[in-house]
Every structure is written in structure tokens, then in C-alpha cells.
Amino acid sequence: MQPSDNDTSIRQASLEEVDTGPVDGLILEERLGYALRRAQLKVFKHFDDAMREHDIRPAQFSSLVVIEGYPGVTQSSLAQTLAIDPPRVVNLVNSLEERGLAMRVRCKRDRRSHGIFLTKQGEALVDKLKELSRQSDLAATQALSEIERRQLLMLLRKIYAPADNAD
Amino acid sequence: MQPSDNDTSIRQASLEEVDTGPVDGLILEERLGYALRRAQLKVFKHFDDAMREHDIRPAQFSSLVVIEGYPGVTQSSLAQTLAIDPPRVVNLVNSLEERGLAMRVRCKRDRRSHGIFLTKQGEALVDKLKELSRQSDLAATQALSEIERRQLLMLLRKIYAPADNAD
Numbered sequence: 001m002q003p004s005d006n007d008t009s010i011r012q013a014s015l016e017e018v019d020t021g022p023v024d025g026l027i028l029e030e031r032l033g034y035a036l037r038r039a040q041l042k043v044f045k046h047f048d049d050a051m052r053e054h055d056i057r058p059a060q061f062s063s064l065v066v067i068e069g070y071p072g073v074t075q076s077s078l079a080q081t082l083a084i085d086p087p088r089v090v091n092l093v094n095s096l097e098e099r100g101l102a103m104r105v106r107c108k109r110d111r112r113s114h115g116i117f118l119t120k121q122g123e124a125l126v127d128k129l130k131e132l133s134r135q136s137d138l139a140a141t142q143a144l145s146e147i148e149r150r151q152l153l154m155l156l157r158k159i160y161a162p163a164d165n166a167d
Numbered sequence: 168m169q170p171s172d173n174d175t176s177i178r179q180a181s182l183e184e185v186d187t188g189p190v191d192g193l194i195l196e197e198r199l200g201y202a203l204r205r206a207q208l209k210v211f212k213h214f215d216d217a218m219r220e221h222d223i224r225p226a227q228f229s230s231l232v233v234i235e236g237y238p239g240v241t242q243s244s245l246a247q248t249l250a251i252d253p254p255r256v257v258n259l260v261n262s263l264e265e266r267g268l269a270m271r272v273r274c275k276r277d278r279r280s281h282g283i284f285l286t287k288q289g290e291a292l293v294d295k296l297k298e299l300s301r302q303s304d305l306a307a308t309q310a311l312s313e314i315e316r317r318q319l320l321m322l323l324r325k326i327y328a329p330a331d332n333a334d
Contacts, residue, residue, distance in 0.1 A: 026236045032304050033214045035323035036207040043200040069193045137199050143325040152322045156202035158310040
């Protein structure tokens with residue numbers, strides 16, 4: 001807590017002490033929102049670096065994983081699953097098609113709609129990328145034991161999917 | 168895991184089943200990076216909504232908290248603490264000055280450098296915002312018990328500040 005008075009001499013003293021470098025010990029550190037953001041940025045940086053080696057952006061990786069898990073998934077399901085805007089999904093799927101990693105196939109029942117499938121090349125790449133993402137997760141969280149990692153995953157899921165944990 | 172053969176009839180069958188809505192149960196859910204992002208987005212949305220009522224952006228809130236904790240902090244310390252680019256910090260501090268929440272004060276020792284302080288109005292607002300951020304943290308993580316929240320905070324800190332936890 002700060003002293004509430006406005007004594008300039010006290011403040012000038014602290015000014016000369018805190019003239020460079022990051023500061024810490026703030027109430028921010030008590031906030032889960034802040035800690036989540038800091039941890040997420042760190043893990044994401046590892047992941048982004050790993051994907052970059054294959055010229056793959058994170059959203060492309062997630063899309064490949066969803067398409068692999070649900071062959072024939074529609075663009076609208078993909079958009080909902082990844083919580084991204086439908087127009088962005090169109091570009092995303094275009095970029096995967098251009099790279100020869102996925103393809104749109106017309107649906108038998110409703111010929112206006114398309115299902116998305118991986119190509120052989122996409123299947124091979126997604127296997128490699130999944131392993132890389134596993135390794136980057138481990139590298140970014142090497143300060144945690146395996147039990148702590150499971151614990152963290154369980155706590156995070158409780159936050160973003162509380163319905164699964166309702167009594 | 169996917170069957171590795173390319174039987175189109177199998178794929179068409181799944182296509183007709185998965186024609187709408189989000190899908191789940193993917194390997195993504197096993198990744199800490201993914202779970203961190205999902206949880207962070209949820210907590211951040213609560214926080215952003217709470218700040219919006221006071222026309223405050225998240226980076227402005229963090230800045231106010233740092234300035235409160237370290238009266239006279241320099242722009243470069245603030246940039247390092249919040250891990251944002253120096254040019255962005257200039258705009259950030261300008262926006263706080265324009266709102267009458269903070270002010271730059273010339274440093275006694277080095278007259279080219281400035282320390283940043285909260286105004287009385289800034290001090291009053293930051294108190295209110297800290298309480299709001301505490302409440303939004305709780306609301307966004309209401310699926311967790313208090314013990315689970317402390318556990319989560321500890322695990323997240325181990326990821327982003329592993330040096331503090333080194334043996």
C-alpha cells in the first residue's frame with residue numbers, strides 16, 4: 001500500500017532508487033488473469049518458435065489437428081471449435097489447401113456444403129507437429145513436475161469448461 | 168488416432184455426422200499451451216469488461232498499478248515491467264496524463280529523465296480498479312475453490328518465473 005500523503009521528498013527518494021529495470025512484487029502478481037497471461041505468453045513463444053520451423057502458424061496447427069480428429073469437418077464447425085471468425089477460417093483453409101495439406105470435398109447430402117480433409121502430406125505433417133507441440137509444452141514448463149502439469153491442466157479446464165466439472 | 172487408409176466412404180460417413188457445432192476431445196486439450204490460452208481468454212474477458220466500465224484498457228490498469236507501487240518509476244522501467252515496447256509506453260503514459268491520472272515529474276539527479284507519479288485522482292481510481300480486478304478474477308474462476316486458486320497461481324508462477332523456484 002502507498003502512503004496517502006503527497007510528500008514530494010519521499011517520492012523523489014524513491015524516484016532515484018527505481019531508475020532502471022523491471023520492478024516486481026506488485027498486486028498484479030496476485031491476479032490469476034495476470035499470471036495466466038504471463039505463463040501463456042511464455043508457453044506460446046516456445047510453441048510459436050517450434051511451428052515456425054515448419055512455416056506453420058499456430059491457428060494452422062490447431063486447424064490441422066481438428067481436421068485430423070474430425071475428417072470432413074465443415075468450415076463453420078472449425079470456426080466454432082477454434083473460436084475464430086468464419087471469414088478468417090476461409091483464409092485459413094485456403095492457406096492449407098495452397099500448401100497441399102488439406103482439401104475441401106463436396107458433401108454428398110448437401111452439395112452446397114464442403115467437408116475438409118487432410119491430404120496424405122497433411123497427415124504426415126500433423127503427426128510431426130503434434131510431437132513438436134508436445135515437446136515445446138514440456139520445454140516451456142520444465143519447472144513443473146509431471147504431477148504438477150496434470151494438476152495445472154485440470155485447474156485450467158475447470159476455468160474454461162466449468163460445465164464439465166459441475167456437481 | 169486416425170485410420171491411416173484413405174477409404175472415402177468412411178470419410179463421407181463422418182462428414183455427414185460432423186456437419187455443425189464445435190467438436191472436442193482433441194489432442195489440443197492435452198496441451199498446456201492450449202489450456203492456458205483458453206483459460207486466459209476467459210479470465211481476460213471478465214477483466215476487460217470490468218475495466219471498460221471505467222473506460223480503462225488493461226495496459227492502462229497495469230501501468231497504474233506499477234506507478235502506484237513504484238512512485239517515480241521511469242518509462243523504461245515501466246516498459247520492461249509490463250514487457251511492452253518503449254514507444255507504446257510513451258502513448259500509454261500520455262493517455263494517463265491526458266486523463267489526469269498520472270504525471271511525469273523531472274528527476275532531480277538527471278534532469279533529462281522523468282519519473283511517473285499518480286495524481287490524487289489516479290490514486291483513487293487505481294484503488295477502485297484493483298478491487299474490480301479482484302472481483303473479476305473471482306467471477307471468472309468461480310469453478311475453483313480458494314485452495315485451487317492459490318495452487319493455480321503457484322503453478323503459473325513456476326512457469327513464468329522459474330528462477331524464483333530454482334533449487
